[in-house]
Structures are given as structure tokens and as C-alpha cells.
Amino acid sequence: MTEPDRQTRQTIRRLAEAGAAQAGALLPILHAIQDELGYVPDAAVPIVAEVLNLSRAEVHGVVSFYHLFRTDPPGKQTLYVCRAEACQSMGSRELERHARDKLGIGYHETTADGRFSLEPIYCLGNCACSPAVMIDEDVYGRVTPERLDELLD
């Protein structure tokens, strides 16, 4: 992975300093970094640690604990496929297979052209209209493999 440039480091520092005063600042700061850069680069760990007066291990520990923080750049769009029980009852296992086949990648991977990342998710709260997927922040219900193709094309 390439090292982030100087400007990216400055962005990280700016976001960390902006959020540092609030109680329990680490998660909000990591979200701010991911919202702006699309991911939390490894290089953010020492910077955030310094600003919050934490150890690198503590910051790394938090980044790695939470499923939705990612440490590598995502594709242009991220497809989240719900794997939870309500969606399972309506065929999400088949939909998962279809998503992997269609994109040619597995979970936590990004297509070679950089268009899509594929992530599992455990419940979007759309359980009365299963199966559900989310593309970036847009949720779709009653998604058949054919409908998924339309959404991805």
C-alpha cells in the first residue's frame, strides 16, 4: 500500500484536532477520517494517537475492532449485502453468491477496475422487505439477482 501524501496527513491531523475536545473522541474522529478519505489509512494511527495522547496500540485496537472501519481505499461504490436471518429467509444466500459471481470478488475485496467493493452487513433494518442490500448509503428491498444486476449496471 502506498503511503499517504503530505496533504492526506494534514487532513488527518486537522480532523483529529477538530474532534479532540469532545468526550470519547476516538470513534467520532475515525468516522470523520473515513467520511473524508473513504478509509482509515494506517498512517492515521500514529497521528490520531499523538493528538489524543493515546498509544498506537489503543488506536489500532479500535480501528480493527469495528467491522465498518476499513484500512484500505474502497472502490467507487460499496455494495453491502445483508447476511442476517430475515434476509436468509428470503433467499439472501443465493443473492450473496450472485453478488460474488457477478463482481468476481469475495467479501472485503474490490473489483480490479476499482468500481465496487463488496462487504457483508448484518442487518439494515429493512427486514420486512428482505432481502436487502445497500449501495453506499442507499438501501434497496426485495432484491432479486436480476434486480441486483440492474442496480450494479
Next chain:
Amino acid sequence: MENRTRVFVPMDTTARSLGADGVAEALRREAESRGTAIEIVRNGSRGLYWLEPLVEVEVGAERLAYGPVAESDVGSLLDADLPGGGDHPLALGPTESLPWLAGQSRLTFARVGVTDPLSIDDYRAHDGFRGLEKAASMTPEEIVAEVTESGLRGRGGAAFPTGIKWNTVLKTDAAQKYIACNADEGDSGTFADRMIMESDPYVLLEGMTIAGFATGATMGYVYIRAEYPLAIRIMREAIERAEAAGLLGGNLLDSGRDFNVEVREAAGAYICGEETSMLESLEGKRGMIRFRPPLPAVKGLFGAPTVVNNVISLATVPIILDKGAEYYRDYGSGRSRGTLTVQLAGNIRQGGLVEIGFGRPLSELLYDFGGGSATGRPIRAVQAGGPLAAYVHPSQFDTPLDYEEFAAIGAMIGHGGLVVFDDTVDMGEQARFAMEFCAIESCGKCTPCRVGAVRGVEVIEKILNGENEAANLELLRDLCDTMVSGSLCALGGMAPFPVISVLDHFPEDLRARA
């Protein structure tokens, strides 16, 4: 702008997931090109999700429903005089008279789907802030007593009496106390918290403020799962508007008391729905669970006495204060008082939100409200109460929805989610998934959960592959027993429940595959 007919198009996540935004845009465009004067209101969802997008039109004092409306139906709806309540194949009649809604007791959800979620005027016009106004004239002890007498129990799943929890926080001396709202609604098959936040955000803020008045807490956090981006946006906007209107902040409503609320975004860890893990996360740490005692009510967020309540519990407080403990307590059965917000999910024909008094049989929800499975096949299993709860067998479908009645059959009501499966379900695979989910989501603090879940997946796979079937079935029982007895929190302590229910009620699926 005068005399424009109001047309309602829901904006909640599920309605949008079925195309409500496109319907609203098509209505605006088509009405404009025809010179039809309408005002489009983006309301919350009524929770009749099988009819979404459910468009309503206000005709006189009544709202008439049409649905499910696709973008391509908009032209014909306007041809049929939608603003005048004209007849159309999608016309359903007056919304409030739909049997599915008329058969409910909407207390917590009284405004959900009726109002424009972010309009404070609309909220007030529909009895909003009446509970808070009453609370402002009461002592903390009086508020706690009212909530205790209502019989309200934690709707997050643990069903602990809310008033008793509040009383502990009230009686614990501290310079700073907190209200922490658990909106990390992670159980599959649940969406009631999301609906409240998206469709009636002020009721949650009102409930949190009352909790603050009752306990002396002046700061509240809403910990919302990152999987709910719309709920996060709406709650943040609602907080801003409430602050601007003097409904949050210093000396609010001239009560002489202060209360502030902040939204904190979670980051996709199921364990953070466990209350002590959530507190760790709010403090900016890994969501590792804490030993209890001390209870969060004594030593919670940042070491201060903290009320940790679910969204539904807090959102139910305003109506209890407004109408009185007795009014609420009169609903329900046995020790389960008030209403339960059932969420019908999964393979169900008529899925959505059903708020009813406790005590009605599960079968009524599945077949009368739910209309049976979506696929039309027989229902074979229902997972009630989330991914850590038992699969309920059809022979148990007569069980009343009541905390104690469900506990008596080894099941639980939890947060009220019912996930329905038809007869094509592979229960062996469901048992395997329960262990897999626990392995993925374990915080790792205790061995029975961290290691047990991984071993659970392995041993179930061995059984399904026909390796030492009898011995491994025994081992699986043993492992479940260890996890239930030895885990620190509900994740490891309950993840075996769905597995045990499969062993007990669906043994034919948990054996060697041919």
C-alpha cells in the same frame, strides 16, 4: 400555496428502498405539468411495509391510502383524481380504517407515519411535548414513580423494569449523570427503533429529556448503528431544530433544568448493543463488555451513574407521563404491561410494525396480521427475539406474546422481532449460522464465547458431514451448556439458544447429510 391538497409520500428507509423517492419526484413533476395543485409531504412510514410506497391524500378530515404505488402508477393516479380521493385499482380507503392498523393499539407509535418527522409544529399538533410539560412540573421522585407504576420494562430485550433502573440512578449521588440511548438495533428482524428515529425523532428526544429530569442527568447520547445512515441524519437534524426552539439546552421550556443530546455513530459491531460494551464504545474504546457489578446505573458512562435504555423504552415514556401510568398499564397481560411493538419480518406476506397489548398469541401475528408466509408455503419456524434466541416450532405458535410465557417455552420476546421461515429452510444451516455469527461478533473477552463459537461451527459442520454423528451431537449439547453457563454476557450466553432449539425441535435437520 393556499388550498393545495396534501399528498403524503413516506420517506423512511423501507419506503425508499421500494422506490418512494421516485414516486414523490414523479408526483411533483406530473402534477406540475398538469397544473394540479398539490403539496407533497414526506411523512414517516405507517409501518404497513407490504403496501409501501403507501401514498396518502388528505380529503377533508380523512386520509385516504393508495398502495403499493410504483413510479409508473403516478400518471393513472392523477388521471383518477388522486387529490380528490378518486377511485383507482390501488385505492385502499381511509388509512385509519385499514384492518391491519385498526386492530393495533398505537401508543408509542401514535404519530409514526402520520406526521412530517422533522416538523416541530406537526409534533406539537399531535400531542407532542405534553409528557415533557407535565414532567417539568413534577419532582424527580414523582416522575420515577409514574414510570415504575406504568409497568414499563426495557424493550431492548432484557425487559428490566425501567422505573427501578431510573430510581437507582436518581438515588446515586454524582455531579454528572448520563442518559445513554441504545439505538444499536442489531437484531435481524427488528426495525422499530429505526422507525421511531426516522419517523418521530422528537418523541425519543422528549423521552430522553424526561429521563434526565427524573434522574438528574443533563447529558444524553444516542448511540445509533452506522447501518442506519438516514436515522443518524434525521436525529442530528431533529436535535438541531429542538435546540433552536428551546426544547433542548439550558433551562428548557423554562423548567429551570438543562438537557442536551448528542448522536454518536456506531461502527458495525453487534456486541455494542450490549449495554456495557456500548458504554465502552461511547468512551471511544473497543466494544469489550464490562464485568457487572458495578451496574451502569451506579457506575456507567465515564464512570458516572447512567441510564441505559432502548429507543422504544424511552420513546414510550412521553405518553406514560401524558396519559398517566394507569392508562399504559391497562394494556397487556400478567407482568407484561403496556404494548409490544412487534416487527413482522422475513418470509411474511404482510410484514411491518404491529403495536398491540401484550398477551396475544403468536399465531395471530403470523396469520391474521402477517397473512402467512410471503412464498405461500407453510411456516416452519419463527425466530423470535433476535439472532440469539430460539427458533419457535409451529407446535408452539399458540404461545401468548408475553415475556414470562415465552420464557416458559425456552424462547424470548426480546426486542419484538419475528423472523419467519417457510418449509424450505435448512435448520441445520440456521444452527451453524448462529454459531458463525457469534464467532464473528464475539468481543473476545471471555473464552466460552470466543473459542466456543468457533468450536460450535466446527462441530456442527462435522455433524452435517456425518463425522461421528452421535458423539458430536452430545459434544454440541455440552458445548452449548458451557457457553450458556460460562459466558460473561448475553452474546456467548445466548448464542446457543437457537442451536438448542434446533436440536430439540428440528432434530431431523441437524444430522448427517445424505
